[in-house]
Amino acid sequence: MFTFVPRDKVSKNWVIVGPLVSIFFTIFFGLLIFTFLGYDPLETLYQVFMSPFSRIDRISDIFVKACPLIIIGCGLMLCFRANIWNIGAEGQFIMGALLAGSFALLFPDVETKFLLLIMLVIGFIGGALWAFIPAILKTKLNVNEILVSLMLVYVAMLFIDFIVRGPLRDPMSFGFPLTKPYPEGALINKIPFPGIGFLGQLHYGILIILLLIPLSWIFINKTLGGFKITVLGSAPKASKFAGFKENSITTTVLLLSGGLAGVAGVVEVSANMGQLQPEVSFGYGFTAIIVAFLGRLNPVGIFFAGITIATVKLGADNAQMAMGIPKVVTGLFEGILLFFLLTGETLQKYQIKWNKVK
């Protein structure tokens, strides 16, 4: 039918106009759907896109929501750049949170935040170990990493469920599946602002993003390691001729992305939950895949993609509260947004060639 042919030159104008056209189409179809369903279209758009920015504490909520997405997204970026398809960040997130949480619960009275630092390391190791399974299967036996990493998500989900209902259940929880609350030293505190107090749930975990984005930018753009990853992804043969070891790159990117997902898990639980429960991730690992691609596999892009997705998610809740629009409708809108943004990006790089049907 048709094939995508890479464009020789990506037009500079289109780099700017492309996203605008995408957003224009999104808004156009959004207006159409909202009108058709009988909601005030402009107010709906306001609620979904603008209302999350309407108060300073709402803005801080965007960052809280985007935080795990951006951390995971930065890790996935490395994998996807190397053409390694780690679909299991959700599971790595859970295992990181679980391992670090189990460790924290061993020290019920510790108040120093040193514990938190150790937990971040343990969380990294937990996530990395979980990603090591697809890595070793891929490099030794050439097993497809997409399937392995994805299926390990369900193993991780059931495992944390078992741990929280069984060995680590708080005896004071009346049989409900919750662990004891974390000790003070394991919690990530909210950031106090002089004169204002706390801004929503804004916590120190956000600092990790501020650290991670420049670091991963430097890694990707300025180091040999980053270069190897990119070459393996975009030109595997060239990578081979250059003598880059494919297996070790594969293992490295999987360990790094798994580790970062694990760190995200620690941050999320320590900042927002303060104890382990059967569900600690709410699809962050999967949403982060979209974030990584929407951010065009570069750290700055991933930051803005994370903010965009978080904004729309919060906007969807606001639209529900203000106008009673069910989440399925705003979910539809979110889908349209992603569709047009990704289509726009693809058409920037590729042109469609129609083939004659034989």
Place this chain on the structure above:
Amino acid sequence: MIKFCMRIFSLFALSASVFMLLVSSSFASGHGGTTKVGFVYLTTPGDHGWTYAHELGKQMVEKRFGKDVKISVVENVPEGPDATRVIRELAKQGNEIIFTTSFGYMEPTLKVAKEFPNIKFEHITGYKRSKNLATGNIRFYEGRYIQGVVAGLMTKTNKIGYIGAYPIAEVIMGINAFAQGLRSVNKDATISVIWANTWYDPVKEADAAKVHIAEGADILAQHTDSPAMLQIAEKKGALGFGQSTDMSAFAPKAQLFASVNNWGPYYIKKIEQLRNKKWSTGDGPDHWAGNVWGGLDADMLTISKFQNMPGDVAKKAQKAVNDVKTGKVNIFAGPLVDNTGKEIIPAGKTLDDGALWGMNYYLKGVNGKIPG
């Protein structure tokens, strides 16, 4: 093209700022007599089960108060950080009373309740409370006692299949109440339990129902949320009971009756109290189950129409309902013996509410052991 886009955008920005203006002015004008009420739902209400029962309760509130209440609902809120944010947002938007309708909202509700001491919070089925956070729950087990009575009268194989969600006190007390009802009319019948390890998973629930039927059960009961069990019963010619809401539409020939969660009166009462400035955490003692723990007599639990059973069974079932309502029957009156033969309480004593929430044993009439 760019020009056109810019125009659209400036239009959009303009309308956005106008809306911001409108929104802020509507805040400033106050609400003069209307009470703002917030609800947080775990899922979309759909047409059956837990959240739908809350939705029906909310509709009763709307009907009762009309324009005097302004309700905001947020559905599909996961039991984690999102819940904290959504509840806080509802509080910031000036809702005066906020109902959070799932157990997992306990910590988030508690957190936000501390930040907004002037707003009333009502958490459904939790056990943590504060001055402005009340908890409410239903004596679901009373309906299960009635189910036991009907099952005991209707079973031919004397095998009852029971699908449990998780082995927590709430579910175990339901199984035990069912056993008490069952044995009040039929000493030969026994209950087998399959744990689904989920509150809602139609596939797992259907599988559990099939296993029960294959093992000879002819009456099925569930402490899970989907109509799947009843649909299997309908297909295989077994009978069963609906959960949370009337499920006869899913299984017109299989549903004997449903225990229906009726949150409306509770919501109405609490909102009424708030409007009259008489809100308090509740009428009951500060025990596990909630400041308010109402059952059949409080109309918080209702029994749907008796179907697919002979008239005399329906009559006996109705009598059991009345007896529980009036207190003539105490479901957990001694002598109580667990299924290993150990005495729990002697004749003349009854289990109090606290003891119900500490149940970690099966009463006589239930097969097997509680896992874990």
